[in-house]
Amino acid sequence: MRKHRTSSLRLFSVCRSFLVGGLASLSPILIVHAQPTPTISAAIGEGSSAKPGALSEKQTERANGLIDKALKSDLAYEILESLTTEIGPRLAGSEGEARAREWGVRTFKSLGFKNSRIETFELPYWSRVKETASISAPFPQALAITALGNSVATPEGGLEGEVVRFASLADLKDAPLSGLEGKIVFVDEPMTRTMDGSGYGPAVAKRSGAANEAGRRGAIAALIRSVGTDSRRMPHTGSMRYQQGIVRVPTAALSNPDADQLARAIKLASAMEAGPVRVAMNIQVMTRESTVSGNVVAEIPGKTDEIIVIGGHLDSWDLGTGAVDDGAGIAITAAAAKLIHDLPGRPRRTIRIIMWGAEEVGLYGARAYAAQHKDELHRHVMASESDFGAGNIWQVQSRVGPEDIAAFKTIVRPIARLGASWRGNNANGGPDVTPLRTAGVPVFSLR
Template sequence: MLRPLTPIALAALVAVMPATADKADVLDPDIRAQAEALMEAGLKDDVGLEFTESLTTEIGPRLAGSDAEWRARQWAMTKLKDLNFQQAYIEDFNLPYWERVSESASVVGPNPQNLLVTALGGSKSTPKGGVEAGIVRFASLADLKAAPADSLTGKIAFIDERMVRTQDGSGYGAAVAKRGGCAEAAAAAGAVACLIRSVGTQSHRMPHTGGMMREGALGALPAAALSPPDADQLARLLERGPVTVNLDIQVKSAESAASGNVIAEVEGTGREGEIVLIGCHLDSWDLGTGAIDDAAGCGIVVAAANLIQQLPQKPRRTIRVVLYGSEEVGLFGGRAYAAAHAEELDKHVLAAESDFGAGRIWRLTSGFGEGALDYAAAMQSVVAPLGIIAGDNGGRGGPDIMVLHASGVPVLEPDQDGTDYFDLHHTPDDTFDKIEPDAFRQNVAAYAALTYLAAATDWDFRKVAAPETDDQ
């Protein structure tokens, strides 16, 4: 049986005390003590790390709709049953399929040299042997969109926009627009292909892939991302005069392929019809082994739920763990889940998703009804000893659960430190060795405590604010 945190352990863990600690009196002391015990157990847990290591080693890359993703679902079912989850099942769905076959780029002419590129998800194929065309550089997607029609006829557009490194990942939202918009804007101006500086923050010769279209359809043109040093090289060459590049991309695609969401549950006792959902995504891009994106997230939520299911007394609400399929190519798993469970979304009391690597959680952001903010404050007061400060109430949830939040489901965002996340994201360097075990376990501890608090209480996270009264 798990024991509450000792005073010594608490003192060792305390990093910050929340300004909202006075709101903690909404929490039953026994529930708090059990959450603290789960937190202490999470800091010592190895189940999540073993789950992540096994997935990335035995399955490896898990491209959406591929045979490898199918094997990952079967693997996950075996692992969840071995961990004695009461229910484990797969909900199938289909999606359009895209797969890279080959990709290369080279400068031709007086300065011949190879460039390191990777095709963007949804890229069309070039003709066999590639397209050979002059490069036209743009500082931003907006600049490319402003190019007159037919001004790029027979040319390759190159967007050379850098991404800003931030702790919360906000630099990604600004930089990623060029990945989805380059091909369409380039085609509108008459270009034959599109190149972008990789959407990432590292300086190594490793291009970052990623999807062009959220719907899974093919983009307007062949499109690829240059590694940052190769983007620099191309820009320097352009300063010296005209540059011609041969870009050769070959892909396979199909109108439909099989995917699915893997689901496991810890059934509640007393309010078992109410659901606390914690999720991740099981698929990955194909360049690395998808360790931080998002095998780590799956290890974190599975380990957290596993700690709770080992308690002698289960919490009142049902905890549902969802390992979403095919997130990377268009949030297909998130949308499929929302559609399949549309009739019970009002019974989803809270949702959270781990999909930002394995860095330490530093802030807790909520997306609650305005009348439930005391609950957010109480939850943060429990995890404050892990170094987690209070965020605001502007949370929308991780990618797969945003559709749930849009349907009215309250969400919780345990915000991870993403300072170096985009050094690895969607690159060949996304591998298991990049995970720092203590930071990973801090995530498990936080998710275990927060999930338990949501499942053990009767809190209404949709609660509206009480109307103001007229004291006159």
């Protein structure tokens, strides 16, 4: 069993590892558009006899060598195993996340990276204490729910009310502002499964949307179908935000099978004229105005003061060990950086590896990093976060200057052997590099 798990993560996840590693190994030609330095196009073949717009023989050989090494390496799995086993869940601002930061510093040092440190920041704290729900009438049975991050609590002892189902968030928004007083809103909108994850954005809108629209209409609580496409009784949590001036109502996600069950109960109760379906909910939470989180940062010093950023987010939700979201990203980028570290000589540009804190609850670590490093953002020439799970990489997206698109497509040619290709110049780079991208730093994304 261990051999199978190791092989799966190595052969699939590490494909992403190489792409990050391959691009980072070509750091002399990764250059930010509109900076007072040569363009990527001009840098291709720099210091070699390569034709303009082509990789040199040495660059291609080095990229292929990194791919070969990564395919044989168990390092990404070992890092992930260590994080998820020794630390476990890492809710933002929690004791678990604090231990994870110390783990991160130790891990970076053990890999030989320099300047390993924790850069702290503050944020509000939220955690769940209790969450239960059940159909109380006319078909009594338990429901599997989880409170959404930042949800307010129910009254002590819980609440109960008639459930009103809406097939989509749009349907709820179209509903009259009266008629839902004292009731529980149920938004039963499914997520569409897509290869590139594009179904997530539309589906996640109902987390905050259901809460705010329910509060606007006088409802006492909101339930949503989990944002996910699995068929297990494991409800998916995630962060939500209340709008200013709206009554805040407790909000939770039902697992997909439980959402199906509740929808069937509502339909059957109506057909049988058995009366409205009523649900009892009890959600208790703990909050603090301020707590401490932090980003763990380390570097492979380069020959210049320009910086390439790669990383993942260290925090996770508290319902699991965060292996996929985003332990995989932490492991992949650290292992990729290790490949660069072990090459002879120093990279032209500094490779900065970041374990961002408090991503899940609102990109607090991302904003803190951009603020704390604002005076050196002009030296950031490329950034990417691995926060899309683990698996075969099939596409690469860039966001560079128009004159550099052709060169970027050239850069990614070596990973065509892995089944990946360039798919456009509209990359977001990953959630935690959003402030960097907004500041004009070029980014790339792997899918």
